[in-house]
Amino acid sequence: MSESTLPDYIAVATELQQAGLAVSPAELHGLLVGMLSGGLGLKDDSWQPLLFDYTNDGLGWPQSLLTRSRELLDLSIKELTAEQSFELALFIPGEGMEADLFEQADGLSEWVNHFISGLGLINAQLAKASADTKEALADLEEIARLGIDEDDDMEEQAQLLEQVIEHVKACVxxxxxxxxxxxxxxSETPTIH
Structure with a gap:
């Protein structure tokens, strides 16, 4: 797991719900990471109107939620741009809350779907992507449709879900x-003109 700490999932879900926004923390984080992965500038606030359009018919969000979203974005920037680390935290139900396997799988599906939407919102040039990137995107599209079969062995399903989560991170x-x-x-040495 990443050294960075994500906020409490339930607290963020409650904030979003109280603001009347029909978006889960997993969807919000997936959308932000998708925009970052598609080319959003690291110090760019153009994500805000995109977020408003996508989640709230173009209407703004309360300042407290914008601050929370900025914190999530900054955390993701730190993880995605770290030189030595290949860790990425996915903000889905699970650790730190009593989420069952179905809630975790649904959260992962929401995260992946909104990651893909984030790529689209930022107009990533996916048609010109390398073969590896196209394969990663195809894998994510397939993962977004996965679910847990309640008739299967839950312990085995839990292990498979962990593997899928790690694969999602690799694809991202x-x-x-x-x-x-x-x-x-x-540049480490000043340039003299």
Whole structure:
């Protein structure tokens, strides 16, 4: 798991619900990470109107939720642009809350669907993507449709879900590597003009 800490899932879900927004924390985080992976600038606030249009018919969000969204975005930027780390936290039901396997799987599906939507909102040039990126996107599209069969062995399903979560992270990192904005390296020696 990442060293970064995500906020409490239930608290964010409650904030979103109290604001009358029909978006889950998993959907919000997936959307933000999708926009980042598709090329959203690291210091760019153009995500806000896109978020408003996509989730609230173009109407703004309460400032407290914008701050919370910015915190999620900043955390994801830190994870996606870390030089040595290949960790990415997915904000889905699970750790830290009593979520059953079905809730976790639904949260993962919501996250992946909205990640794909985020790529679309930012107009990532997916048609020009490399073969690896196209394969990662195809895998995500397939994962978005997966579900848990209640007749199957739940322990085995839990293990499979963990594997799928790790695969989602790998797919996201692949897509971000191609389309995501990298932090600019400041030159270590000053340039003299």
């Amino acid at each position: 990192l692949t897509i971000h590597a191609e389309f995501g904005v990298k932090p600019s390296k400041e």
